[in-house]
Amino acid sequence: MLSRALRRLGASTLVLWGVVTLAFVINFALPGDAARILAGPQARPADVARIREKLGLDQPLLVQYRRFLGRLLHGGPSSLNPRDEAHGSCTALGPIHVDLGVSYQQRKPVLVLLASRLPASLLLASAALLVQLLLGILAGTLAAVRKGSILDHGVVSLTLLGVSTPTFFLGLGLQYLLAYRLRWLPFDGYGTTWPERLRSVILPALTLGFFGAAYYTRLVRDEVLGQLRQDYARTALAKGASRLRVLVVHVLRNTLLPLLTVVGLDFGALLGGAIVTEKLFRWPGLGQLSVDAVVERDGPVILGTVLLASSAVILANLLVDLSYALLDPRSRSP
């Protein structure tokens, strides 16, 4: 188990390095740069050149890449001074420093920006996942046990609509209905207290969760139907167990295994990929930060968000893999 985890960790590190390097090269190769964007479309060439030099963007690709890697992990003092030129944007883990640089556009350390956005993204991803799971498991199970009924057809049709409804369309509809017409929920924002945040997260979580819920419903429906046809389910029913008991205790438990794999992938993706939803609801998460960074060609932030999002996906998959081994005895064999 431990060696498996270590092997996966090693492979994950290589994947991370590959992803970040690719992002670095693409950002370098695209025409236009952060200096031009920082200066604005009308800036005089001399001003753009001065900013480019100041940001180090006039250096060749390899020099910039070497500087980025050298800064990413290095040694230094345990206590940090934000005005220290060499270590002002570092986070110290004892004598080891992690430094993703300073945002070209916002002029703040990237780690500070990421840390300020992570809680909002975690809250939204968790709430959206909760919506997906609750709706998906409930609707999928109901459709499966009422297979062929109007309810089943209704659920299947709704899931089709759910996966094909663009997020912005659903988000605008929910905002119009629940915030503008009924005034039950705030239009947007993140709030400043926890009760405000919990109210604020409902609209984006519903928007984000509805698409996933449609997919989960189909998954759960098919899986429950498959499990109900298995010998163990028929045996339990023949032995006199109630249909509800067989469904909840036996069938749903086995259905959760494939669902777990998808949940792991989704959580990682939701963490950094809720771009439209975050934009629509002004949710201060990583998705909005990353899309702004791409638009503004803010290299350090692009690399920081890529690194974080990739790490989240890899970590979630690693945890799913490991939990799979715990939950499903068949996967423990070498």
Added chain:
Amino acid sequence: MVLSLALAVLVGCDVPVAGPLGVPGNPGAPPQRGGWLQVASYTHVRTLDPAIAFDEVANSIEHFLFAKLLDFSPDGQGFVPDLAENWEVSDDQLRVVFHLRRGVRFHDGVEVLASDVKRSLERALHPDTPCPVSSFYERITGYRDFVQRRASSLSGVKVEGDYTLVIELSEPDSTLLSVLALPTAAPVCRSAGAVYDREFTSHPCGAGPFRFHSWEPGRYIRMERFEGYYQPGRPYLDGIEYAFNVPTFTQRFKFEDGLLDHIRELGEADLARYLASPAWHGLGAWEPARAIHSLFMNTEIPPFDSRPFRKAIAAAIQREQLAMVRPGSVRPASRILPPAIPGHDPSPGQRYDLALALDLMREAGFPYDPVTGRGGYPRELTYVAISDSFDVEAAQILQQHLARIGVRFRIRAQGWPAHLAETSRRRTVAFGSDGWAADFPDPSDFFEPLFSSKAISEEESQNRAFYRNPRLDALLEEARREPSQERRLALYHQAEDMVLDDAPWAVLYSKRWFELWHPYLRGYRIHPARSGDLAFTWIDLQARTAVQGARWAPPLSRGQLALWIRPGGKH
């Protein structure tokens, strides 16, 4: 649920606009103090340090936080005193003496002295500060030595006592007052330091009518009234909350709900609804256009190296048709200077004349017969446009216009960083969309970067048509040195005619914005030089409280719930 939501969105998209909140009050009523103003933008600000922030939203916020030596006059044609009570310009135009007000305080309570103005200007222009408009100040004596680290201070900025500041120039520059009225040159508190420091942006400190309260990057900034502001009794508002990243669709709903007091970024469909609504008749106003949009033609690349060919393109465009796509916000334009800029001439410049365009095509060596469709330019050209902008729609219309004279092209849309990088590189792009928004209200800000040969370079050319005309260069230089505003404008008029006749640009349209505000917001007047000049507005608190009471009425009853879809019934 999805169907009902879809319906809700469709109905929402077509719902008539709600009426204004409150009723217009007595125009002569004395201003009231109190209340927070709420405004929003779909974009956000990256920094609030005036030395490096130069986008439109940041600029409008900086006007709340920072006072300057002088400001643009309300008609945009001249200047009014701000921190400087008055100023004198020497006869040779090389020396300007500013006399500062006494007793003006920064937000931290320290008095603003002439040395603070010098320190702040040196901070903005320091080689370690990534100031995007540093070169606006290049004619100040000692600028080059300072930015190239050969001198530790700007020798041309001299402090003569606590309240007198002298600025000396290496050559006459009629734009000096304009660039000193920009936030870049605004005095900042001593805590800002001698050079740019990224910590300053988290607690910006100046001498403007509002002081910094709080900022959540990407979400909002709050500014509260500065009680020590030098104009007694002003400002009237308790504070201003500026929300960021608010989509235009949401802005409209928030505005109608009274969660925003003023709105500027209306979608085209909503704009049309407000303009057509009788309830809003006479409320709101158009900003005079400060930007001009065009089609540039690279004079170094065939076939645009031919003057008759360029003139044929300019004559083949029906500008009114472009404006029909966006009625109201897009105005046909045939001259370079937009309406908000001194020297704007409303008379026609480049005119649509199909017969003339066909003659010019013949003169250029590409005769075209519109009946048979034979002739014209033999190859398909590529037109570059900025994606997600009106440029692309305009280009589609231009395709039809130019096809009438035998010029065919395909459109390549790209993001603006890529667009700028490609079009400003020499001998790279033949033609495409171009445009310019005023950095400050002066004709030089248009002609010098866009058409002077000084603005041509191999990689970073602002003159994207790569247009060279020694006579124009001489005229622009003369205009820059000319002390009389009247004579300057006449020189720029000559320059405009010269450029229009050579046609490195086919001028297309100007774009303007419509601003709306609820009648309980009083004292607002659109400033031609900048948007959202709301610092000295006031709120009729009684009127606003009444509509806020209505806004926060209890949630709808079951009966009302069944009728929630009824459009336009909220107010």
